[in-house]
Amino acid sequence: MSKKKYKKIYSNASHALEDILFDGMTIMSGGFGLCGLPENLIVAIKKSGVSNLKVISNNAGTEGHGLGLLLETGQIKKAISSYVGENKLFEKQYLSGEIELEFNPQGTLAERIRAGGAGIPAFFTATGVGTLVSKNKEVKTFNNKDYIMETGLTADLSIIKAWKCDEAGNLIYRKTARNFNPVMATAGKVTVAEVEEILKAGELDPDQIHTPGIYINRIVKGKDYSRAIENLTVREK
Amino acid sequence: MSKKKYKKIYSNASHALEDILFDGMTIMSGGFGLCGLPENLIVAIKKSGVSNLKVISNNAGTEGHGLGLLLETGQIKKAISSYVGENKLFEKQYLSGEIELEFNPQGTLAERIRAGGAGIPAFFTATGVGTLVSKNKEVKTFNNKDYIMETGLTADLSIIKAWKCDEAGNLIYRKTARNFNPVMATAGKVTVAEVEEILKAGELDPDQIHTPGIYINRIVKGKDYSRAIENLTVREK
Amino acid sequence: MCLRASQELKDGDYVNLGIGMPTLVANYIEESLNITLQSENGMLGMGPFPLEGEEDSDLINAGKQTITSLPDTSYFSSADSFAMIRGGHIDLSILGALEVSKSGDLANWMIPGKMVKGMGGAMDLVAGVKKVIVLMDHNAKDGAPKIVESCSLPLTGKGVVNTIITNLGVFEVNKEIKILELAANVTKEEVIEKTGTEVKFPN
């Protein structure tokens, strides 16, 4: 077989995004709380000044961290999230009408993204039946139980964070920093991954790839990771 | 935390199945062709004499291998599969009306099983639109494209084959022997896994588990694996 | 209350504990039982909080607290985690509540007029987990009953609660509220008085 030349690696986050961003675009951002966030890519989006963003992300970061950075600059117009309780700025912008908000149950959000990436336009779930979430949604009964129809989600761009990758874009995540990153990788028209380490093809075990390289268009090695912890909790010795 | 006692390991395949099997039950069996088949569990089902089985499996084995063993004894009443071209006995039993057959496109079959395990009663797919597969199925249009509704599949029992496991039932598969095994593991009311090696808890990397132990009720160490190859194909040096 | 809640856990159970008081139930689990804790951000086999200095920013629970792993831990994506929850593979979930109705409706995510933080994974948990236990004070701070005829707050799930454990006792929820146990020094009359719907007592 051929000696492959891989062309996915970019020198820095701004470079990896420069011809992708446009005002009004939809961006999915991986991470749960401050864990597994594409920090460098978020900073590059902030620097780019792109605006009117629709952002799909489980949380909205905290002040000074994660998507909180894009709230400070007013770049986000709408957010689809499951929980934004950590961010006071979000509260302020929401109450003043600067930002729109669509809450999805966390599992429904994850599954909508998985469906979007897997070519499934809609599916049924019991989550949210009989609650505000079911408003204006089709209800269908299977085996005497009600379910609501939820639709797949895709984005113009997915930004994700992994631990290691190889040149072909095969990714491995670390511990609970995996969270939404693997599904979002599948649901972006373009997916850009930032990683802590880039390896040569052949250095990862093919049985152990979390995200196959087909989903990854561009790769950048991240730097200056904050290792921020939202809720440091320890036990006595 | 407590010193856990694990209770999932059984001494042999027949023992692992003995109080689970009943006539007329639905069984999912992992494997693709002869690759990644739960060989020991299939033999144990054959020995048990349980009958009128509804079997969900991508293929129907070959003569003398895999589900072919249960065809010889007439234990299978209905099969849900995507391809059974390798088995002449299946053809004979099908043409004589001894066995019912429901064909599913391979990806639809995989997704129906994934949905069954994930609590999703139905989903929409473009696969099979305008073909025999769409017969009697609800059609819905999303973004000007037609999709058909497919339902989730579950089973009374899933039998699967993995490479290694630990005492807690965490599983790792090897190469393309993974195939349908991980999704079927999630869709059985009871799931029994046979493996080539059983390790202690802590011997597998928690980032690298393919099937978390929650899905595995019983484990048995398999023996005498045939390593059968259906289509040996080699290249010149 | 946490001790009493821990007694609902059976050997071999897979359990999801909600944020707040339910998290503390882990401290009361009997040593001899094999209980596996799930955290919906993508972990099965959740260990205790780390010792100081041993925290890892890549290892947190659903409450964003630092935690540790165990020998049988596995990590997975949010989609796989909620497939596990939605698919009915978790035996038990213990959650807090603002209100529970006699028909098992649960309200615990939103108070209209106050800032909406979001439901997180609560709706998925109550819809998917085999048995849902609510662990809460019997009454709100102003004394208002939290076990009610029908919920006034927006619901998290409809007909989803199986058991309620409060400072006054343990209650079965099955179209009606039936008391299973009275807490020490609590009388039937006190329970009746402090509950917003009829309470049935065993014969």
Next chain:
Amino acid sequence: MCLRASQELKDGDYVNLGIGMPTLVANYIEESLNITLQSENGMLGMGPFPLEGEEDSDLINAGKQTITSLPDTSYFSSADSFAMIRGGHIDLSILGALEVSKSGDLANWMIPGKMVKGMGGAMDLVAGVKKVIVLMDHNAKDGAPKIVESCSLPLTGKGVVNTIITNLGVFEVNKEIKILELAANVTKEEVIEKTGTEVKFPN
């Protein structure tokens, strides 16, 4: 024909090759191109057939043939594999056919009256992959045209074929059949005669 089909592959493409003649296209891929082959039983980065004695019963392709891995290979489940296919992530699929209609309908899985073997992954591939190329003889063994006005056999997919490559030429399918290239020593008249529907020629 396989050589011509291989020229449809672009640098960076992810490709699924069907069982039979399409599998052979792999032998003609230009060395300088980075092409990644997918096998729908759960593998990306499929290598060549093994040397004798190096076969591994755990490593097969969708045709159940023994194969090898490459440095950038990854393995995944059937559900993940078809999520990849159904989600439109594969750039190109090359498949055989019994019939193709001018509107791109494809029949390649079933002949009524003969034993039904099953559609395998073909329906998923044609419904999900970005570009579908049919590689086939222009006519059946009895001389009957395989490019037709409308298919008489049960369909694999409706309006799914983009390009047809046969021994007579290369055809674009877009509500009508348009010839893009004639094979060496083939005349327009021969194509017209051997095709079951109108063939458009470029001006």
